[in-house]
Amino acid sequence: MTARPDPLTVEVVDLIGTVVARFHEEYERAAAEHSLTGAQARLLRLLAMESMPMRKLAQCLKCEPSNVTGIVDRLESRGLVERRPDPADRRVKLAVPTTEGQATAEHLRTSLDFAREPLGRLTAAERTLLKQLLQRMLGLGDAPDASDSPEAGGPAEGPGRGGA
């Protein structure tokens, strides 16, 4: 419990921490360019992919439903999101992006290209390699057997996951 991991692992963990910090900074900056907070941007992007009830939004955002009320309130007051009744269950309210909300989400996506820029420093082969390593690290789409290394062009094709 007190034993330190080997130095290599510590170094990689630190690097991941740096990636995380930089990603977050840039995400907030991109959101701010559209006068959105990070939480608002995340919710809007989620809705742009698929309209859903408040409850499900809370699950996706991993927060309490009461918080979603406030975030949607602010987006709605700016005309980016709408609440619609669910004909099937009158308790449910569906959050739906307006046309402007959809457009904003799209702009947001391109603003988020920041994430692409640092990747531009890597060759295609390196990106493939990075993809495979991250997939293995996250336990996605690859064998749990850690005894053979990935081959470019080889093993894992689309795990088609989502979320962020």
Next chain:
Amino acid sequence: MTARPDPLTVEVVDLIGTVVARFHEEYERAAAEHSLTGAQARLLRLLAMESMPMRKLAQCLKCEPSNVTGIVDRLESRGLVERRPDPADRRVKLAVPTTEGQATAEHLRTSLDFAREPLGRLTAAERTLLKQLLQRMLGLGDAPDASDSPEAGGPAEGPGRGGA
């Protein structure tokens, strides 16, 4: 609408997003285990590595100095951090972790082993590779210590064949 980056890049960006999301969840969870918020945990970990003035804390945390006042206030009221005068400049206050604060930071570090666990799925060679890719991606100079640059002399070089 706007041209999308190539699919490979999109995939890698998504993976990084997943890493970021998971890292954050786990960081908050680890902090909460010690009844700390994420911001408090980050500040405490920073101080555990090196005591510093309030101003520098703000720079490290990339927030306004006024915020640091509050965060340190809460940590101080719990006996985890202390404010000490700087003999050289009486305007400056140095934030210093108490013994208990140091211990908490240490526990925090081990709680943060979540970051180590997924890396356990990678072999040492793969971790080295991942390290180099992340360094290049982040625009960090190549490792100062060549000791852990195995046969993968060229970062753009393929994976596998010597490794793992």
Next chain:
DNA sequence: TATTGTTATACTCTATAACTATA
């Protein structure tokens, strides 16, 4: 009775601006 969404409450984080005490 259970579920959906909301309200009310309290706390933390955040930025801005004004203030103090030094320098």
Next chain:
DNA sequence: TATAGTTATAGAGTATAACAATA
């Protein structure tokens, strides 16, 4: 004048608990 830290203020996110409408 400039700097370090604080205070005051306001807005946003968060969790908890209580509530209304509906199932």
